Amino acid sequence: MRSEFPILSRRVHGGKPLVYLDNAATTQKPSVVIDAISEFYRHHNANVHRAGHVLGAEVTSMFEDARRVVAESIGATAEEIIFTRGTTESLNLLASTLSARFTGGNARRNVVITEMEHHANIVPWQMLRERTGAELRVIPVLDDGSLDMARAEELIDESTGVVSVVHVSNTLGTTNEVARLAELARRVGAVSIVDAAQSVSSAEVDVAAIGCDALVFSGHKVYGPMGIGVAFIRRELLDTLPPYQGGGSMITSVSFEKTTYAEGPLRFEAGTPNIEGAIGLGTALAWRNALDMRAVVAHKQDLTDRLVGGLQRRDGVNVHGRHQGHSGIVSFSLGGVHPQDLGLLLDAHGVAVRTGHHCTMPLTQRYSSNGSIRVSAAVYSSVDEVEMFFSALDRACAVLR
Ligand SMILES: Cc1ncc(COP(=O)(O)O)c(C=O)c1O
Known part of the structure; x- marks a missing residue:
């Protein structure tokens, strides 16, 4: 499926593969x-x-x-x-x-x-x-x-x-x-x-x-x-x-x-x-x-579980909400780290996520006054991308903390 989306083969920041995990903001378009x-x-x-x-x-x-x-x-x-x-x-x-x-x-x-x-x-x-x-x-x-x-x-x-x-x-x-x-x-x-x-x-x-x-x-x-x-x-x-x-x-x-x-x-x-x-x-x-919706739901559930599980295993990460279901959207905050700083460092590794209040200011402020980092998957998102996100996250945290 990924080959149907031309933008997914783009490289950014000097040749890094684009890891697009900002799908709740907008999805990419197939050919x-x-x-x-x-x-x-x-x-x-x-x-x-x-x-x-x-x-x-x-x-x-x-x-x-x-x-x-x-x-x-x-x-x-x-x-x-x-x-x-x-x-x-x-x-x-x-x-x-x-x-x-x-x-x-x-x-x-x-x-x-x-x-x-x-x-x-x-x-x-x-x-x-x-x-x-x-x-x-x-x-x-x-x-x-x-x-x-x-x-x-x-x-x-x-x-x-x-x-x-x-x-x-x-x-x-x-x-x-x-x-x-x-x-x-x-x-x-x-x-x-x-x-x-x-x-x-x-x-x-x-x-x-x-x-x-x-x-x-x-x-x-x-x-x-x-x-x-x-x-x-x-x-x-x-x-x-x-x-x-x-x-x-x-x-x-x-x-x-x-x-x-x-x-x-x-x-x-x-x-x-x-x-x-x-x-x-x-x-x-x-x-x-034309997609097999049951397969889509299972795939998004798998990505959601990997994201939530990986985040919960890391020190100082607060995953917001319960994230049940197959939505593929996960928001979190990280003790002592401003979401925007983290977002910039992730971007430098080619990982696109959203930071801020996500146009839900009353809700986001309830969990964290600085907003949160949101990772959101789409049907074309891959397990490799989730792994690349975690590797970039760990490298960014080593700099920021
Ligand atoms: C749940 C929800 N409602 C409404 C909107 C607004 O959509 P649009 O900006 O496409 O009008 C968004 C966009 O982020 C959304 O996620």
């Missing part, structure tokens, strides 16, 4: 995805849903094929898939279009999120709070890195309008009980949203099995291009939501007196979309769908 984007511009480039000419017709059918692949990949239908710029825009779209639930006669009064959310699933709800006065309730994380589900049951009540939770934490690697949380939301008539940015790349994610109303993710974290993402919204809910942005493509008719809006996902796709991004994402998901 099929790179070629699909290049092929789009070389042979097809035209606008979508507009032109009657041959290129326009080809591009529209490629774009809508990509929507179908995305839908099939997560157990949805194409009419439930909105293309966005990424997880962040998808969550902003939802927070914006769901605002009306928090105002007026039957207003709901709170949004429930968790302590382990990415900033993309915190800030849009704080902005909604500023607009509507809604309360933000936060399900706490226990010391082992799991969610306090007993507290979740108390916090989600009849006054809750939205429950928005991360599937796999980008910092701790914890896999949350999203089906259970969606069930708690459903019981009180709240909208359930799952941030699947870190799960779609290497797990079966099925919106029907989860039972959520909405699910969001980014193309660039699932071996696809940047600047493209997805908001799945259950059709019955989608039909009730007002538009997000106004412009071309999202209308059926416009006059100065009155405009009528398009039905389905197009109502939320104003303007020229990221067409090559959508085509690249469809290609990436088709590539992912």
Whole structure:
């Protein structure tokens, strides 16, 4: 598989093999995805849903094929898939279009999120709070890195309008009980949203099995291009939501007196979309769908066990959270060592990891005020790379301590 990813054979810093363990930030792209984007511009480039000419017709059918692949990949239908710029825009779209639930006669009064959310699933709800006065309730994380589900049951009540939770934490690697949380939301008539940015790349994610109303993710974290993402919204809910942005493509008719809006996902796709991004994402998901997911899960579990085990055997290392499950994401801190210093030394050995707060400031600061070092594997990550990481870690520690 590694040979399908051209960048993985790169050498850095005077000939050292690149050991790319920053996959939670973004994944690398297989040749099929790179070629699909290049092929789009070389042979097809035209606008979508507009032109009657041959290129326009080809591009529209490629774009809508990509929507179908995305839908099939997560157990949805194409009419439930909105293309966005990424997880962040998808969550902003939802927070914006769901605002009306928090105002007026039957207003709901709170949004429930968790302590382990990415900033993309915190800030849009704080902005909604500023607009509507809604309360933000936060399900706490226990010391082992799991969610306090007993507290979740108390916090989600009849006054809750939205429950928005991360599937796999980008910092701790914890896999949350999203089906259970969606069930708690459903019981009180709240909208359930799952941030699947870190799960779609290497797990079966099925919106029907989860039972959520909405699910969001980014193309660039699932071996696809940047600047493209997805908001799945259950059709019955989608039909009730007002538009997000106004412009071309999202209308059926416009006059100065009155405009009528398009039905389905197009109502939320104003303007020229990221067409090559959508085509690249469809290609990436088709590539992912052809993998043996059971083998992927077992491989990621093996890498996770090696990472956690190796870290726990070293003096002064504090592994954050419990890291069960196959997420391949492990964060840690090292007594007396600033994460950034360690990150720089690892980089000098060709090892790319992430240091800092990982856009989860409230969570990371709970474990370590300086942030942490995060190692994250992808399907193409190898046991050799884990060993090279540990060898670089030991050499860096010998310098720093
Ligand atoms: C769990 C999670 N949610 C949301 C995001 C935001 O994704 P994007 O920057 O692609 O919009 C990320 C990215 O790191 C993430 O890991």
